[in-house]
Amino acid sequence: MALRVFGLNIVRSNRNLLKNAHKLSAPPSGYMAVAPFASEVTVQAAPAAVQKQKVSKAMRAYLKRANEHDEFMKTQHLEFQIGKRHLANMMGANAETFTQEDIDEAISYLFPSGLYDKKARPALKSPDVVFPARKAAEFDETGRPFHSMFYTGKPNFFQLLHDIVEETNKLADLEERLLRRGNKPDENQKLEMAGFQLLPKDQLELFLVESIADIEYSNFTKSMERLIASPYAYKSKSFIERFLKPLMDQSKQLEVPKPKIDEEGRQYITTYECLRKTARADVTVRFPGTGKISINGKDILYFEDENCKEQLLFPLQFSELLGKVDVEANVEGGGPSGQAGAIRWGIAMSLRSFVDQEMIESMRLAGLLTRDYRRRERKKFGQEGARRKYTWKKR
Amino acid sequence: MKMIRNRFGNLSRVSAQLQRHVQQMSTNAAAAPEEGAVINEFRTAVTNPGEHSALQVAKFYTIPAEQKKQIFAGGGLPKQYEQQIKTFTEACLMVRNPALELLQYIKATDLTKPVVRYVLYGENGTGKTLSMAHVLHYGALNDFLLVHVPWAPNWMKRPKEASNAAGQEGMIDLPFDAAAWLVHFKAQNSQLLQRLQLKTSKEYVWSKRESTPAGSSLIELVEHGIARIKYASETTAALIAELKQLSTAGQCKVMVAIDGFNAFFHPVTRIFSDNKQLVTPDRITLTQPFLDITNYDWTNGVCILSVDKIAMTEGHMDSHMPRYLLGQEGFEHLDPFVPVLVENYTDKEFHSYINYYLDRHWINKTPQGFEEQLKFMSNKNPYSLMQLVRAL
Numbered sequence: 001m002a003l004r005v006f007g008l009n010i011v012r013s014n015r016n017l018l019k020n021a022h023k024l025s026a027p028p029s030g031y032m033a034v035a036p037f038a039s040e041v042t043v044q045a046a047p048a049a050v051q052k053q054k055v056s057k058a059m060r061a062y063l064k065r066a067n068e069h070d071e072f073m074k075t076q077h078l079e080f081q082i083g084k085r086h087l088a089n090m091m092g093a094n095a096e097t098f099t100q101e102d103i104d105e106a107i108s109y110l111f112p113s114g115l116y117d118k119k120a121r122p123a124l125k126s127p128d129v130v131f132p133a134r135k136a137a138e139f140d141e142t143g144r145p146f147h148s149m150f151y152t153g154k155p156n157f158f159q160l161l162h163d164i165v166e167e168t169n170k171l172a173d174l175e176e177r178l179l180r181r182g183n184k185p186d187e188n189q190k191l192e193m194a195g196f197q198l199l200p201k202d203q204l205e206l207f208l209v210e211s212i213a214d215i216e217y218s219n220f221t222k223s224m225e226r227l228i229a230s231p232y233a234y235k236s237k238s239f240i241e242r243f244l245k246p247l248m249d250q251s252k253q254l255e256v257p258k259p260k261i262d263e264e265g266r267q268y269i270t271t272y273e274c275l276r277k278t279a280r281a282d283v284t285v286r287f288p289g290t291g292k293i294s295i296n297g298k299d300i301l302y303f304e305d306e307n308c309k310e311q312l313l314f315p316l317q318f319s320e321l322l323g324k325v326d327v328e329a330n331v332e333g334g335g336p337s338g339q340a341g342a343i344r345w346g347i348a349m350s351l352r353s354f355v356d357q358e359m360i361e362s363m364r365l366a367g368l369l370t371r372d373y374r375r376r377e378r379k380k381f382g383q384e385g386a387r388r389k390y391t392w393k394k395r
Numbered sequence: 396m397k398m399i400r401n402r403f404g405n406l407s408r409v410s411a412q413l414q415r416h417v418q419q420m421s422t423n424a425a426a427a428p429e430e431g432a433v434i435n436e437f438r439t440a441v442t443n444p445g446e447h448s449a450l451q452v453a454k455f456y457t458i459p460a461e462q463k464k465q466i467f468a469g470g471g472l473p474k475q476y477e478q479q480i481k482t483f484t485e486a487c488l489m490v491r492n493p494a495l496e497l498l499q500y501i502k503a504t505d506l507t508k509p510v511v512r513y514v515l516y517g518e519n520g521t522g523k524t525l526s527m528a529h530v531l532h533y534g535a536l537n538d539f540l541l542v543h544v545p546w547a548p549n550w551m552k553r554p555k556e557a558s559n560a561a562g563q564e565g566m567i568d569l570p571f572d573a574a575a576w577l578v579h580f581k582a583q584n585s586q587l588l589q590r591l592q593l594k595t596s597k598e599y600v601w602s603k604r605e606s607t608p609a610g611s612s613l614i615e616l617v618e619h620g621i622a623r624i625k626y627a628s629e630t631t632a633a634l635i636a637e638l639k640q641l642s643t644a645g646q647c648k649v650m651v652a653i654d655g656f657n658a659f660f661h662p663v664t665r666i667f668s669d670n671k672q673l674v675t676p677d678r679i680t681l682t683q684p685f686l687d688i689t690n691y692d693w694t695n696g697v698c699i700l701s702v703d704k705i706a707m708t709e710g711h712m713d714s715h716m717p718r719y720l721l722g723q724e725g726f727e728h729l730d731p732f733v734p735v736l737v738e739n740y741t742d743k744e745f746h747s748y749i750n751y752y753l754d755r756h757w758i759n760k761t762p763q764g765f766e767e768q769l770k771f772m773s774n775k776n777p778y779s780l781m782q783l784v785r786a787l
Contacts (some may be wrong), residue, residue, distance in 0.1 A: 291771060299774045306783070309772045322767050 056143030069134065076127035084125050093377045100126070156208040157216060166240055171230040178232075185231040192373050196244040198224055203245065237337030241392055256352045256360065262286065269353045274346030276372055283346025287354045295343065296330060308340035315348040319355050341372060344382030401442055434753060437747040439490065444498060444533035452745040453492040455751055458486040458532060464526075466535050469579030470545030471654075475522055475781060482754045491522060491744065492527035493737045500733065501530070501697050502640070506648065506691070509691040512729050514656075515701040516717050518738035520778025523701045526737055527652055530699055539697075540591075540638060541583045541651035542688060544576065546660035548706040551676055557666045560628065560680050567679050573627035576681075577620045580767050588614050599633050601626045613637060628680040635684040642695040649696035652690050653707035659686060661727030662711070686728065704769075740775040748780065758784055 017065040055063075087106045088095035103124050113121040138155065139145040147155040149162075178184075190353050199207065201217045212220075224243060227233060233240065259267035267287045274281040291311065295302040303309050327347055331339045348368035363369055377386035384390050403558050434440055439454040441447060447456070458466075463486045472480070478484045495512055504511060515523045534541055555571035581588075593613045600606040605623065607616055613634065620630030642649045659682050663673045676682050689698050702720040704712045713719065717734060742750065749766050754756045758765075773780040 291767075293771070293774075300771065301774055301776060301779060306772070313768060313771055316771070317768060318766065322764065322771060 020269050044057070055141045056139075058143050059141040062137050062139075066137070073127055073131070076131070080124070080127055087124065131152065133209060136251070152211060154208075154210045154216075156210050157212050160208065161219065161223060163239075164220075164227055167236045168223070168227045168230065171232045171235060173228070174232050174235065175230065179307075186234070189234040191228065191233045191237060191240065193228065195247050197247055199243050199245050204243075259287070259353045267354070269348045269350040271346045274342040276341035276345060277334045277338030277375060279331060279338035279342040281331035281339065281342040281346050283343055283350055284328040285350035285354070286326040286328070287321075287348060288324055290324070291323035293327045294329070303336055303340055305336055308336050311337075311340040311344045312347065315344055315351055315363070317350075318366060318368065319351050319359055319363060321351060321354060325351070325354065344368075345371060408592075416464065422456045432449050436752070437750040437754070438487075443536060444483045444494075444529055445502070445537060447490050447495060447498065449495065452492060452495065453489065453747040454645065454726060454748070455487040457488050458488060460486070463537065465732070466516075466531055466541070466543075466583055468582050469575070471524075471528055471531060471543060471568070475785075476525065479781070487530075487751070488525060488529055489744065489748065490529070491526060491737075493517075493522070494526040495667065495734050497519050497526065497530050497699065497735055498533055501533070504697060506695045509694055510696045510698050512689060512691070512698040512700060512732035513735055514729065514732045515699065515735050515737055516703075516715060516720070518715050518739070518776070519704055520776050521737045521739055522627035522777050523703060524654055525777075526735075527654060527699055527701055531650070531652055534650035534652070535583065536699075537648075538587060539648045540587060541580070542635065542638065542641075542649055543579065544585060544653040544655075544685065545579070545715075546706075547653055547655040547685070548661075550681055551658050551661060551666070552708075554666060559623075560757060562629070562679065563676060565668075567668065567674055568628045569681055570624045572629050573681055574621055577617050577631060577634070581614070581617050581621070585614065587647075588612070591647050593637075593646060595637055595717045596640055599629075601629065606635075631681060632684040635688050639688060639693040643693045645695055647695070649688075651696060651698040651700075653685060653689070653698075655719075656689070656700035657702040657720040657722075657725060658706045660722050660728075661707060663708075677727045689729065700732075713742045740777060740780075742775075745770060745775050745780075748777075752784060 084098055084103060085095045085109070087103055088098040090110060091102070091106045093102060107122055107124060111122045115121050138147055138150055147149070147159070149155040149158045152158045175185075198221055201212070201214070203213050203218065204217065224240070227236070228240060239292050255267060262268050266289070268284055270282060270284045272282045274283055293300050300309055300312065303312075312327075313322070316325070316327075327343075329343045329346065331343055333339075334342070345368075348363060352363070352369070355363070360369075379385055382390075420521045422625045437454055439447075439456050442456050442459065444456075446570065463480075467486075493738065497515075500511070500513065507540035515526055517523055518644055532545060550569055550572050554569045555575075556569070558568050558570060560568040594610050595607060595613065595616055596609060598606055598609045599616070600616060601619075601623065605626075606618075607619055616630060616634055616637070620634070623630075638647070639651050641647050659676050661676055664676055664679065666674050666679070668674045702715075702717050704715050704720065708719065711720075717729075717732075721729065746766070749758070749769065753761070757769075769783060770782065773783050
């Protein structure tokens with residue numbers, strides 16, 4: 001009896017610990033921080049007292065797997081440490097302060113690789129990064145699951161949906177109560193969604209440590225949108241923000257260089273490295289000007305083709321600065337159309353400094369600020385060109 | 396409005412119907428002032444190039460049809476400009492600074508002094524030929540005998556026929572081209588020649604049976620050259636030597652106008668000699684007389700020459716400057732000369748040209764800023780503007 005009580009107590013405390021471990025892992029703390037998962041699970045699973053209890057088959061299998069995994073990770077960690085030490089020695093650095101950045105640098109120096117795919121190149125990374133995190137035990141030693149939604153197969157995901165709906169209902173209640181009192185939502189605190197998007201499916205999967213179907217992901221987005229659409233969404237800002245991701249790093253794009261002043265007192269901007277095909281150019285735009293243009297010391301008749309001249313015309317005409325700025329360009333490499341494209345991009349990038357934010361945005365939408373990465377397509381053997389096949393004749 | 400403008404602008408078009416319209420108009424609006432009040436701002440009613448001044452800069456004047464036929468029938472206007480003239484049914488030239496400068500020099504020239512050589516130069520398509528045409532028009536109206544070569548490189552680059560010269564060893568004759576030039580000379584000057592009654596100074600013996608006696612008129616000489624194509628080159632040489640003598644003697648005034656003059660100093664031509672080698676321009680019989688007449692050893696004349704990049708062949712087209720295009724030899728031949736730079740349109744000229752195109756309904760669509768865009772695309776270069784607005 002006592003033993004049983006004792007055992008029960010142990011089980012209970014153990015269970016609490018397990019629960020804690022689950023909680024530690026379950027609150028999504030970003031997919032980078034999933035590493036502690038495995039080790040903690042195994043630590044919890046190890047106590048000898050548990051093994052004396054009546055343990056379910058599932059638990060036993062789980063414990064076995066967990067132990068194996070633990071061992072595996074241990075050896076991996078050891079090997080990683082040794083590898084790191086070797087690298088540090090070879091590079092003549094201190095092994096204790098050798099960081100992951102140093103490792104990457106050392107490898108690219110010692111094992112240079114011409115392989116195209118970056119994933120195919122040699123690398124040395126912490127096993128925590130290389131081997132994906134595994135879920136901790138979701139049931140106690142008697143085989144009873146902790147989570148009420150264990151039998152859905154995706155407890156974390158459905159818990160999340162549940163939480164979202166709960167938040168939504170809470171906000172709806174709040175709205176109704178405040179409406180009855182005659183209060184209105186605070187416009188100033190309105191949730192700013194511009195520049196953010198919901199976590200994409202693959203990131204959400206990492207977050208939940210569960211793989212989800214497309215339809216499930218769309219259920220997630222729909223319920224999140226419903227939550228965000230609520231006028232009091234700012235009340236559950238912290239909840240929503242966990243599932244938001246800032247859009248493409250726009251700050252760099254939007255950062256417009258300040259024009260410099262030349263000796264004549266005119267503003268000017270030089271854009272270097274304007275690339276298109278194999279042409280490269282640097283373009284200087286001066287404001288105010290009279291519409292002069294010089295390309296390698298010649299006027300616009302440097303280009304013989306009409307379409308090349310039109311390429312240069314477009315950004316100036318679009319930004320309504322035609323005849324108001326002077327353009328100087330040095331261009332080399334490539335053919336006429338590549339050179340014209342390079343200069344066009346350079347002009348457009350430089351003109352950002354002389355137009356307002358709205359115009360920059362419409363220039364971006366017009367594709368003027370986008371670099372054109374297209375290159376010549378190679379000829380294929382057995383074909384006449386890149387795509388064209390040899391004439392086929394029956395006989 | 397348009398009808399009244401036609402009265403001044405279309406002296407060339409002898410259209411009875413329009414004349415009738417104009418008469419009706421003037422009878423209806425008898426109070427309308429006679430001169431210039433209703434003419435378009437980009438046109439000028441002054442059709443005599445001698446009267447052009449800075450007032451008419453960037454304005455169009457019309458060359459009357461019969462004068463155009465007389466002067467430019469055998470060439471002298473660029474082909475595409477000819478097409479444009481045909482389309483617009485009027486031969487309009489813009490009064491531009493280089494031509495005015497030349498006219499001013501010519502008017503101020505003391506003709507008793509050795510001839511002055513004027514060299515028109517400038518980038519491709521800036522209007523050297525048309526400036527020359529403007530001056531030619533002046534010359535034709537002011538009793539100059541015109542010695543006009545519409546495009547000298549034609550002789551070096553694409554001669555009709557090349558044969559060995561009979562008299563001179565190792566020289567090449569271009570009989571058809573020489574005859575064509577004589578026809579052109581005759582067309583330009585027949586009226587004046589008839590009036591002046593110029594005579595040859597010596598007897599020219601072409602063969603045992605053929606000769607032109609001393610004291611025969613120049614027209615006879617020219618006609619002989621045209622009739623006996625074999626002797627056309629020699630006739631040209633004789634004619635030009637006679638003209639030099641006559642003008643030095645004060646019997647006539649001569650205006651020499653040679654377009655693409657640097658072709659005479661190009662390293663090679665495209666003509667093969669008997670031993671299958673390319674000949675140099677100085678071995679063509681036509682070259683010598685025209686080099687002769689551009690010398691300064693005679694009086695009572697003017698020389699207007701143009702040097703042009705496209706008179707050269709590939710590899711010799713790096714610069715448009717006379718020293719580069721003429722080379723050492725040519726530059727020394729012409730030295731000293733008066734260079735006249737022909738440049739792209741000014742803003743005023745450009746605007747005027749656009750107005751002219753609009754008036755001719757040649758530019759139909761006028762979206763906002765089209766003029767600025769054309770200015771940017773053409774860089775105010777006359778030829779590239781013409782190309783930009785051309786028919787498809």
